Every structure is written in structure tokens, then in C-alpha cells.
Amino acid sequence: MAIPRIRFDQITKSYGSLRVIDGLSLDIAKGEFISLLGPSGSGKTTLLMILAGFESATGGGVWLDGKRIDHLPPYRRDMGVVFQNYALFPHMTVADNIAFPLQMRGVRKAEIAERVKRALDMVQLGAMSERYPAQLSGGQQQRIALARALVFEPAVVLMDEPLGALDKQLREQMQLDIRKLHMRLGLTVVFVTHDQSEALTMSDRIAVFNKGIIEQIGTPREIYDHPATRFVAEFIGETNLIEGTVERVEADMATVRLAGGSEIRVQAGTAATTSAKVLVSVRPERIHLGPDAGERGNALRSTVVDSVYQGDHLRVQLDDGAHGFIVRSDRRTAEWPQGAAVVASFQPEDCWVIAS
Amino acid sequence: MLKTLQVLFGAAAVFFLIVPLIAILPLAFTSGAFLTYPMPGISMRWFNELVTADAWRRSIVNSLVIGCGTTMLATVLGTTAALGLRGRVVLGGLFRTMFLLPMVVPAVVLGVGMQILFVRLGVANSYLGVIAAHTVVAIPFVVVSVSGSLEGIDRRVERAALSLGASPFTVLQRVTLPLAMPGIASGAVLAFATSLDEVVLTLFVAGPNQRTLARQMFSTIRENISPAIAAAAFLFIVGTLLAAAAAIVLKKQRQRRTGLA
Numbered sequence: 001m002a003i004p005r006i007r008f009d010q011i012t013k014s015y016g017s018l019r020v021i022d023g024l025s026l027d028i029a030k031g032e033f034i035s036l037l038g039p040s041g042s043g044k045t046t047l048l049m050i051l052a053g054f055e056s057a058t059g060g061g062v063w064l065d066g067k068r069i070d071h072l073p074p075y076r077r078d079m080g081v082v083f084q085n086y087a088l089f090p091h092m093t094v095a096d097n098i099a100f101p102l103q104m105r106g107v108r109k110a111e112i113a114e115r116v117k118r119a120l121d122m123v124q125l126g127a128m129s130e131r132y133p134a135q136l137s138g139g140q141q142q143r144i145a146l147a148r149a150l151v152f153e154p155a156v157v158l159m160d161e162p163l164g165a166l167d168k169q170l171r172e173q174m175q176l177d178i179r180k181l182h183m184r185l186g187l188t189v190v191f192v193t194h195d196q197s198e199a200l201t202m203s204d205r206i207a208v209f210n211k212g213i214i215e216q217i218g219t220p221r222e223i224y225d226h227p228a229t230r231f232v233a234e235f236i237g238e239t240n241l242i243e244g245t246v247e248r249v250e251a252d253m254a255t256v257r258l259a260g261g262s263e264i265r266v267q268a269g270t271a272a273t274t275s276a277k278v279l280v281s282v283r284p285e286r287i288h289l290g291p292d293a294g295e296r297g298n299a300l301r302s303t304v305v306d307s308v309y310q311g312d313h314l315r316v317q318l319d320d321g322a323h324g325f326i327v328r329s330d331r332r333t334a335e336w337p338q339g340a341a342v343v344a345s346f347q348p349e350d351c352w353v354i355a356s
Numbered sequence: 357m358l359k360t361l362q363v364l365f366g367a368a369a370v371f372f373l374i375v376p377l378i379a380i381l382p383l384a385f386t387s388g389a390f391l392t393y394p395m396p397g398i399s400m401r402w403f404n405e406l407v408t409a410d411a412w413r414r415s416i417v418n419s420l421v422i423g424c425g426t427t428m429l430a431t432v433l434g435t436t437a438a439l440g441l442r443g444r445v446v447l448g449g450l451f452r453t454m455f456l457l458p459m460v461v462p463a464v465v466l467g468v469g470m471q472i473l474f475v476r477l478g479v480a481n482s483y484l485g486v487i488a489a490h491t492v493v494a495i496p497f498v499v500v501s502v503s504g505s506l507e508g509i510d511r512r513v514e515r516a517a518l519s520l521g522a523s524p525f526t527v528l529q530r531v532t533l534p535l536a537m538p539g540i541a542s543g544a545v546l547a548f549a550t551s552l553d554e555v556v557l558t559l560f561v562a563g564p565n566q567r568t569l570a571r572q573m574f575s576t577i578r579e580n581i582s583p584a585i586a587a588a589a590f591l592f593i594v595g596t597l598l599a600a601a602a603a604i605v606l607k608k609q610r611q612r613r614t615g616l617a
Contacts, residue, residue, distance in 0.1 A: 054519075073518070074519050076521075080520070087512040090614060101521050104522050158519075
């Protein structure tokens with residue numbers, strides 16, 4: 001890789017005896033959309049604030065395009081920040097808000113007008129230029145905040161849970177809009193969120209934060225299909241974690257004996273070594289319910305504990321005598337009455353082994 | 357029932373507050389020579405007296421000069437103090453209390469101290485001395501008022517400005533101060549009103565040339581109870597109301613324009 005746009009090297013941040021970020025290193029490439037995903041208090045926002053220059057790290061260094069920027073104040077860092085509450089200037093019109101970063105850079109008046117107009121068109125709010133922020137809806141304010149952060153073409157765009165205050169429909173629309181802008185303009189984006197589906201939708205890579213460290217970093221597909229730790233498996237989407245012991249490992253497959261006595265075939269990840277105690281992760285949507293296993297390699301005879309209608313799917317709770325698990329079942333298949341005997345079956349490729 | 361009682365109690369409280377004004381103000385228009393009811397007739401002679409009699413005219417001018425000086429000085433210093441005390445500051449609580457102290461210290465104590473100090477500094481019996489004295493008692497009002505409006509400013513808005521390339525000074529100039537302007541303006545009005553109203557400190561530090569309207573009223577009451585006092589009081593109240601009304605109108609205008617609270 002060429003020089004990364006952003007490099008965090010061994011970043012540590014402590015408040016007194018409380019360590020919020022613990023020896024974290026991360027490279028972000030130019031043009032990459034990276035999400036920092038984690039529960040609140042996991043250090044993701046603190047890292048973003050260190051990058052923006054609002055917080056200083058207790059230890060470690062931050063580089064932008066190969067130049068160390070730790071000592072630079074926020075106003076010399078060339079980063080566009082979008083805050084959760086938009087943080088527009090309430091006493092300035094929309095046009096003045098967007099013109100602000102350009103004025104700070106001494107851009108000529110005529111050019112400012114030109115670029116403000118283009119930025120407004122980009123977020124499809126050209127008609128709003130003379131309004132004040134308080135006269136706009138939340139979604140419109142967020143678009144203006146975005147336009148303001150992009151208009152000066154910063155090296156990096158930082159977003160701190162920018163969609164958190166919007167309702168679901170608008171949020172999903174904005175996710176796609178931001179994604180499109182990212183691709184069209186080749187932006188480098190660092191996006192902080194606690195919403196895993198948002199991270200999956202938008203990111204090139206996701207860094208999953210937990211207690212001040214990155215638990216796993218990878219593409220959405222890697223994170224979802226091959227979670228490295230129990231925390232990641234449980235935080236990203238819903239999953240069934242079944243305890244077991246590795247019996248045999250053959251090439252890229254392994255056999256795991258479950259606590260209930262039955263054996264299943266699984267994909268052998270790095271965690272699969274003979275007689276290791278492991279957790280097998282199976283996503284609820286990968287499990288089929290039926291009278292028999294069909295073509296699928298693994299089968300567990302179970303009893304239906306509960307089944308709930310969810311609109312686009314049925315959420316079925318099962319018990320095979322040793323563990324309970326959750327299945328997302330196609331709603332067009334039969335209803336599953338409580339107490340019914342059923343075979344839960346799934347492919348070995350859909351089973352992922354995590355060290356327990 | 358309870359509602360009626362509430363309204364009655366409210367009306368009684370307001371009546372208690374303004375009845376002295378209602379009692380004195382009509383006497384400003386008396387045609388008689390004494391500050392008593394019943395009034396023999398209606399006339400503007402006492403207002404005429406205010407603008408023609410040298411002592412009254414000069415005291416009005418003095419009040420305006422000292423009031424404006426105090427307003428400027430107290431607003432600048434008070435706003436600076438409020439900015440400095442914003443957020444978590446080492447010994448912030450202590451400093452805040454010190455800034456508010458002139459509100460609670462008896463004016464007489466302050467006055468004696470100032471007189472001694474000002475004589476030493478050579479500013480006794482000067483406009484500068486009176487303005488300085490008034491500024492001391494006006495600053496707390498500005499600090500309280502500006503602090504209140506600074507608290508209402510979202511820090512993230514200032515952070516956003518920093519991240520957009522504005523230096524801290526530019527942020528202050530373009531974001532913080534404009535957003536705190538309602539508090540600064542009402543602080544300035546309060547400072548002006550305080551200066552206009554101040555008698556005790558003026559007695560100690562002002563010389564015969566700095567006689568303010570309030571001071572003039574005070575001494576006139578001792579010498580002869582002339583209805584000119586009521587006329588001066590009338591001007592006083594009208595002036596204060598106008599200043600307050602101007603502040604409200606400005607605020608409303610801004611609200612309508614930006615939709616801000």
C-alpha cells in the first residue's frame with residue numbers, strides 16, 4: 001500500500017485511570033469509506049475526536065498523508081466534520097453556513113458563490129440557500145451540514161453518528177446518498193456509528209470497537225460471515241452461538257461435537273484445532289426448518305418453543321434438548337405451532353468457528 | 357377556584373410592586389409647587405424646569421455621559437469575564453463568586469473603600485472615577501446575563517467552526533459573540549439602568565461636577581420637595597422602559613429572522 005491517507009500508530013487515551021483507547025493502530029487508505037462501529041463507550045468517538053484535533057491522545061501518533069498532525073490545532077487539519085446534531089451556525093443562512101469554510105480559506109467572493117451553489121445542488125437543496133437552519137427539517141439540516149463539510153474539499157470527511165437523529169426511512173435514504181457521494185467524489189470517509197446495519201450498508205471496511213481496542217477489521221462481508229470473536233459475532237447482526245468441541249480437522253472443514261452430543265460439519269477457521277473448545281456461529285437466516293434435512297449437511301432435531309410473525313419473516317425459537325436457537329423462517333412456509341417437532345438444517349459453509 | 361386565587365394573588369403582587377409608581381408619576385404633571393395631592397391642575401412646568409434649570413440639565417447630561425461610559429466598560433469587561441468563566445475553569449467557582457460580590461456587598465462599604473482608593477489614585481471627583489465605580493456594580497449584571505446566553509450555545513457549533521478552518525479568535529468573532537448577542541445586549545441595558553439608578557457610590561466618589569440625575573433627585577428631596585423630582589422620575593422610567601422595549605424588539609426581530617429561540 002502507498003502512504004495511507006491516515007495512520008494511527010499505537011494511540012492511547014486515558015482519562016485519569018480510565019483507559020478509553022488502548023494501543024490502537026489503524027491505516028486508512030485514500031478514497032476509503034471506513035466505519036468505526038461499536039457500543040457507546042468503546043472509544044470510537046474518542047478516536048474520531050483525536051483525528052479531528054478536539055482531543056489529544058495520551059500516547060501514540062496520528063499521520064495524514066505521511067505528515068504527523070498530532071500537534072496541529074483542529075483548524076489546520078483540513079478535515080470536514082459532520083456532527084450528530086448537525087452543528088450548523090444558527091445565526092447564518094444556509095448559504096452563509098456553506099460559505100464559511102471557503103471564507104476561512106480566503107477564496108474569492110465570486111468563486112465562493114459558485115461553489116456554494118454547486119454544493120447546494122449536490123445535496124438537492126438549491127432552493128433553501130436563504131433560509132436559516134431552524135427553518136429546515138432534520139434531514140435538510142443534515143444535508144446542509146454535509147454540504148458544508150464537503151464544499152472545501154477536505155482531505156478527509158469525519159462523521160460522528162450523523163444519521164442518529166433521523167427517523168428510519170430518512171436514515172436509509174441518507175445512507176445511500178452519502179454512499180453515492182463517497183463514490184462519485186472519491187472521498188475518504190471515517191464514519192462513526194453504533195448501528196451495525198448502517199455500517200454494513202455503507203462501508204468499504206468496518207472496524208469493530210470494543211473497550212478501546214479494535215476487535216476486528218475487515219469488509220462488511222468478512223465481518224458478517226467470519227466474525228473473529230464472540231463479541232463481533234454477537235454485535236453484528238443476530239447469530240446462534242453453539243458450544244462444542246472440535247473432533248477432527250480435515251483440510252478446510254472440521255467436525256464439531258456439540259454439547260448435546262450431535263456432530264456437525266463446519267468451515268474450519270483459524271480457531272479450529274483438534275479438541276479445542278469452540279463456539280459455532282450460525283446466522284438465523286441460514287437455518288431451514290422442515291420435516292427432514294434435505295440436501296443440507298447438518299441437522300438438529302428440535303422442538304418449536306415459540307414462533308412470532310414479523311411481517312417479512314417468521315422468527316422461530318427452537319430447542320434441541322441441549323441449546324436454544326433462533327431461526328428466521330420464510331413466512332410462506334408452514335406456521336410452526338408450539339411444541340411441533342421439526343428438523344433444523346444448515347450447510348457446513350454457513351457454520352463459522354470462533355474460539356470460546 | 358384555585359385558578360381565581362392564583363390570578364388574584366398575582367394581581368395583588370403586581371399591584372404591590374407598581375403602586376408607588378402610580379402614586380408618584382401623575383405628580384410630574386402638577387401645576388402646583390408641592391409634591392402633594394390633590395393636584396391643583398395639569399401642566400408641563402416641571403419638565404420645563406428640568407431642561408431649563410442649570411442644575412437639572414447638567415445632571416441629566418452627566419447621567420447620560422456616565423451611563424454610556426459605564427455601559428461600554430461594564431459590557432466589555434463583563435462579557436470578557438463571562439467568556440473566561442465559561443465551562444470548567446480552575447477556581448472558576450471562586451472567581452464567579454468574586455465577580456458577583458458587588459451585588460451583595462453593601463454599597464456604603466464599597467463607597468467608603470472607593471473614596472479612599474480614588475483619592476490615592478487621583479481620580480476622585482472625576483468622570484473616570486464615577487464611571488469606574490458604576491462599572492463595579494454593573495459588571496455582575498452583565499456577567500450573569502452573558503453567562504446565561506453562553507450556556508445556551510452548543511459547543512459543537514464552535515467545534516464545527518474550528519474544524520472548518522476558523523482560528524479560535526475567528527470563532528469568537530463570527531460564532532460565539534453573535535450567538536451570545538441577546539445576553540450581551542440585555543446585560544448592557546441592565547448596566548445602563550444600574551448606572552442611572554446608582555446614588556450611594558455617586559455620593560462618595562462624585563464631585564460637584566459629576567452630579568447625576570439620581571444624585572440631584574436625592575439632594576433635592578432633602579432641600580425642598582419639588583415636583584421636579586416626579587418629573588425626573590417620569591423621564592427615568594420612560595427611558596428605562598424604552599431601553600427594555602428596544603431590547604425586546606431586537607430580540608423578536610432576530611427570532612423572526614432566524615427562527616431561533
